[in-house]
Amino acid sequence: MDSEIPGPSNENSRDEINIENVLTNKFLNGEMSFAEYSSEWYGGEDDDEDDVELEEVSRTSDDEAKLSLNIGGKSLTRRRKYTRLSAALSGLMGEANLRFVRGDFETAEKMCHEIIKQMPTAPEPYQTLAQIYENNEEMSLQFSLLAAHLSVSDANEWLRIADILKKRKDYKQQMLCYTQAVKAEPHNLDIHMKRLDLLTYLEEMKYPLSNWNMTRVKCYHKIVTSLPPTEAETIMKYAKLAMTLYHGTGEVERAADVMTAAYDKCSSQFTMEDINNYLELLIASKQYQKCIDVFVSSVEIEIEAEIQTIKNSNDEIEEHTNYINCSIPSNLPIDLKSKLLICFIHLGAVSLVQTLLEDFLTNDVEKAGDLYMDVEEAFSSTGHHEMAMQLLEPLVKNTSFDLGAVWLKHAECLFNLGRESDAIESYYRVLKHAPHHPDARRKLFAILEKNGKIEEALNILQQDYKFVINPSLLYEQCLALKKYNRPLKFLEVGEALLTKSLTKFRHPEELKIAGRTKGGVELIHEFRTMRGENPYHENDLQFDDTDTFKLSQHDEWEFFKELLSVASSHKQHITMQRLSFSALLSKKAPTYRMDIEFYCFQACLLNNDFQNAFRFIREFVQKNQSTRTFNLLNLVINLLDENTHCKFLSRLFQRDHNVVRSLFLGNNFLTSGRYLVALKYFLEYHEKFREPISAFLIAISILVMAAQRTVDKHHHLILQGMSYMQTYKQLRRCDQESNYNMGRAYQMLNINNLAVEYYERALACGSITECPQHGTIDLTKETAYNLYILYKDQSPEMARKYLFKYLVI
Structure with a gap:
């Protein structure tokens, strides 16, 4: 291959050649469209969107094109030269063309394919193949596209192909052809307009252009940077259009770039309004030195300056411009004066600024208040707060500028000057105009806290929940309340903060709905709709969407547990249940599902x-x-x-014969009144384990059955029941408890003499046990009360004896 492809190494060169062959073969085999093929070569459909690149491309020779390829994860940027055929292949190409002229299409096609096989990036064989396949519109078009892409740039050829694609309604490749034609002849306005007309047509028919690397503003920008200075009127027209579009999307630097390109070519066409807009863009993009150049060349401002050499922080010698004097025309508009001041402030010409400031302050505040603010902002951003105060004082004294934004600047300036007491007053004026301003509240809190006014500082952080709430300020309030030990207020504010990610309940009924495992949120929304309420954001807290504050999943979980701990320790059980049920509905619940469910269980018990x-x-x-x-x-x-748990217990122990199965089922049937079934389960358990609890439960079941009128042989049942009570007494081996329960059994049977005997024995015994957590476990008071009940009707004196001896607190 004759042409060289420069690259960082021989290996990269070989990779580039392989990429060329692979892409070309894919295109020829129909595996990719020409738009995709060109996109792979150029890295996009319009790689000239940057102004500097646009100028360079317009000066690039016609036999070169800039390429950017990704090979093995590495980016290669190079210029592909027009591939020239070797002498042997040139001869073969001539023979192929001769065969084509003679009508021997088959041989000519074979020769072209042989050349492509040896050198796939040469354009000549594709040009001939396009003519051979002129009866096959699709094949002819593809070969023509490839030939145009690989050959010396020819705008007319690209336009011819674009016309064919227009008839086929292949808009994407048509746009690509116009883009290539623009690169070939960037000074040709007609080509630019054809591309713009196509873009307008596609926009009108609402064609999806979101995935295209082509926009109207790019076309305008290209026109400005491509046309020669002789087309000044056209350049200015499209520069203003591009500036407006860039400014609307917040692309200030690009707006400044397009106006700079226009200014460099036709500065004489700039009106004073254009100069003002251009300077504003330059200041916004911090090109202050460029602003000074514009002032000198276009506004007739004379500046005296000297170049000084100084050492920077790295001990390197660098040049610094020292501005000494400035002569301003008397008729210069005040908005341009303010911009000149701003430029000198940022360029560090403090002494010159002091001189110019005196003249600037003579302007009427009523008319120039906004410009005062612009200059003040420049002073504040560079740390010259004393000078900034000279501009703020006239503003705050003027009733037209009695605004929250002005007072905020005034307060910040006072704070930076160390005048904290004055700053407090100004911050309060801010809150008067903007009660929900988070930064003002935050800074006022810091000053009050520093001065020891803790209660006042904490009150400043409180936001009105009826209005939009700032979440970051709410979190800072939580930290402050925690720091100064205000637990209940901390709980209230913390719950409000968590509603940003958790559901806030409006009605007690919603707690029951939230307890369901599936569909909790949807059911709550349906419930609210049934009540005639808006499911979303009617009574809920409204958070500021512009605040990007967000707790991480781990931090939110720790914060949630801390709130639960505070609620539990202060017996705020309703709040605890509300928080835990809200967490159950959270999208993050699966991560901590088991923990949240247990917290819900605890909260339900406590509530x-x-x-x-x-x-x-x-x-x-x-x-x-x-x-x-x-x-x-x-x-x-x-x-x-x-009693809604019978079926559940039956299912629970249906397969698993747990040791507690008989006790649970027996107790369940006992409480539900099915004494025979309960007795069956208690007997099963007693046969296996012979524990005192089972004997006691058997005795209770039998004695309850004996008390029923529908049961025969009452005496027999009573004897059996008391027999099991004796068994219980022997197994329990705890005199106070066993005697107390024996007394209760006899009292239930109305055998009061034996009941009194056993109660007296229980009183004579010591306590059951000592527990380090619960203290002494003793049945003395219960026993004495039962004796009081037995004696109060028949022997009041004995009843009083037990009452005063054991039951007086």
């Missing part, structure tokens, strides 16, 4: 919501059958008002 507590303990006991879960299940079952 006496036993129905929901039973739902959670049901799930726990199915997943983890342990002594603790069975104890919790038993606790909840005993607290339930309704």
Whole structure:
């Protein structure tokens, strides 16, 4: 191959050649369109969007094109030269053309393919093949596209192909052809207009252009940078259009670039309004030295300056411009004066600025207040707060500028000057105009806290929940409340903060709905709709969307647990339940699902919501059958008002013959009044384990049955029941408890003399046990009360004796 492809190494050169062959072969085989093929070569459909590149491309020779390829993860940027055929291949190409002229198309085609096989990036064989296939519109078009791409840039050829593509309604490749034609003849305005006309047509028909690397503003920008200075009027027209579009999308630097390109070519066409807009863009993009050049060349400002050599922080010698004097025309508009001041401020010409500032301050504040603010902002950003104050004082004294933004600048300037007491007053003026301004509240809090006014500082952080809330300020309020030990207020504000990511309940009924495992949020929304409410954001807190504050998943979880701890320690059980149920509906719940469910269970128990507590303990006991879960299940079952757990217990122990199965089922049937079934389960358990609890439960079941009128042989049942009570007494080996329970049994049977005897024995015994956590476990008071009940009707004196001896607090 004759042409050289420069690259960083021989290996890269070989890679580039391989890429050329692969891309070309894919295109020829129909595996990619020409738009995709060109995109692979150029890295986009219009790689000339940058102004500097646009100028360079317009000066590039016609036999070169800039390429940017990714090879093996490395980016290669080079210029591909027009590939020339070797002498042998040139001869073969001539023979192919001769065969084509003679009508021997088959041989000519074979020769072209042979040349392509040896040198796939040469344009000549594709040009001939396009003519050979002129009766096949699709093949001829593809070969023409490839030939145009590989050959010396020819705008007319690209335009010819674009016309063909227009008839085929292949808009994307048509746009690509116009782009290539623009590169070939960047000074030709007609080509630019053809591309713009196509773009306008596509926009009108709402063609999807989002995935195209071509926009109207890029076309305008290209026109400005491509046309010669002789087309000044056209350049200015499209420069203003591009500037407007760039400014609308916030691309200030690009707006400045396009105006700079226009100014460099036709500065004489700039009106004073254009100069003002251009300077504003330059200042926004911090090109202050360029602004000074514009002032000197276009506004007739004379500046005296000297070049000084100084050492920078790296001990390197560099040049620094020292501005000494400035002569300003008397008729210069005040907005241009303010921009000149801003430029000198940022360029460090402080002494010159002081001189110019005196003249600037003579302007009427009523008319030039906005310009005062611009200059003040330049002073503040460069740390010259004393000078900034000279501009702020006239503003705050003027009723037209009694605004929150002005007072905020005034307060910040005072704070930076160390005048904190004055700054407090100014910050309060800010809050008067903008009560929900987060920065003002935040800075005022810092000053008040520093001065020891803690209560006032904490009150400043409080936001009105009826309006839009700033979440970052809410979090800072939580930290401050925690720091100064305000737990209940911390709980209130923390719950408000968590509603940003958790559901906030409006009605008590929504807690029950949230307790459901699936569809909680959707059911709550349906419930609100049924009540005639808006499911979203009607009464909920509204957070500021512009604030990007967001707790990480771990931090939010730790914050949530801290709130639960505060709620629990201060017995705010309703809040605890509300928080835990909200977390259950969170999208992050799967990560901490088990923990959240247990917190919900605890909150339900503490809040006496036993129905929901039973739902959670049901799930726990199915997943983890342990002594603790069975104890919790038993606790909840005993607290339930309704007997709705029978079927669940039957299913729970249907397959698993757990040691507690008989006790649980027996107790369940006992409480539901099915004494014979309960007795069956208690006897099964007693036969296996011979424990005192089982003997006691058997005795209770039999004695309850004996008390029923529908049962025969009452005396026989009573004897059996008391027999099991004696068995219980022997197995329990705890005199106070066993005597107390024996007394209760006889009292229930109305055998009061024996009841009194056993109660007296219980009183004579010591306490049951000592517990380090719960203290002494003793039945003395219960025993004495039962004796009081037995004696109060028949022997009041004995009743008083027990009352005063054991039951006086």
